[in-house]
Amino acid sequence: MMRGGIILLLLACMALPGCRALLTEGTADAAGIAGAGIAGAVTDDATLGAAIGLGVRSVADAGLGYVQRKVHAAAQQRIATAAGALKPGDVGVWSIAHDIPIEDDERGQVTVARDFGGPGFACREIVFSVDGGTAAKPSRAFYTATVCRDGETWRWATAEPATERWGALQ
Template sequence: MNRSDLPLHTSRAVAVLSAAALCLSAAGCSSLLNEGTAAGAGIAGAAVAGAVTDNAAVATGIGLGVQAGARAALQYSQRRVHAAAQDRIAQAAGGLAVDAVADWKTDHAVPLEPAEHGRVTVSREIGGKSLPCKEILFSVDEEGKPSAFYIAAICRDGQNWKWATAEPATERWGSLQ
């Protein structure tokens, strides 16, 4: 079976999904992904449901389920990208003494969001000998924009420094912590 043998609604769903996959390979496409994932998944789910059943209620349920699953998968992926950025910042700051400054940067394997970079400094050490932690101040620097600054905490976990702030930047990442 080739694409021309597919029903029109299925062909459209394949086109939408292909466009979404192409978008994943282009940096700076996160807003399109956020807005388009649910819509594309709804269309694809409706196309699949239409091929499976003639019952409108069942088809709607399948479409909504696919849409919810796609949105959850995108949010999961975004949380992983944010966690990777937090790990990079924590690694850069972990070995620093108070008032020392280091650079940090991210490079995402899947460009859901653009790569970021900035500077990080340790403002104070907190915790104790059995729970060493640091309060850090970091910047996110973008070309042509003023730097954005954030405060967070990191703690040592064995040999690694990990992000320890429960809500690092709601303004920066919305509810996707």
């Protein structure tokens, strides 16, 4: 019953933009508490109970990391697709409305700085913005990346996203 309540709380939090920080920071802790509750119902051994609690916490943390990587990959693909339709020097727009609301929807502009590669190997260096803030106080951040063509599809090719943009999460 306790586990079901925590899951419902986490799902309800995902629907609220202000709860994003609570979701990302509190998921592992909530899972640890839930795991401890499960362990308490299963065993009286403190060591085994702690191991179950830590295991549940680790699984929840890994699951949240997986979902965040999927959200970031979707944003990266939108940027790569927008950049693929441009010629060097042209400016286009990109945006994404996330299916899983653990991150704000994003938008910005993208430009192709240069094309490079060889026969059968086409890549582009791009500069893109992420626009945010409010109408009264807009904000804009700029980043660079590399996208490459895979058949007819342009894909994100930068090994590591900017840590300022994504934090320590890869």
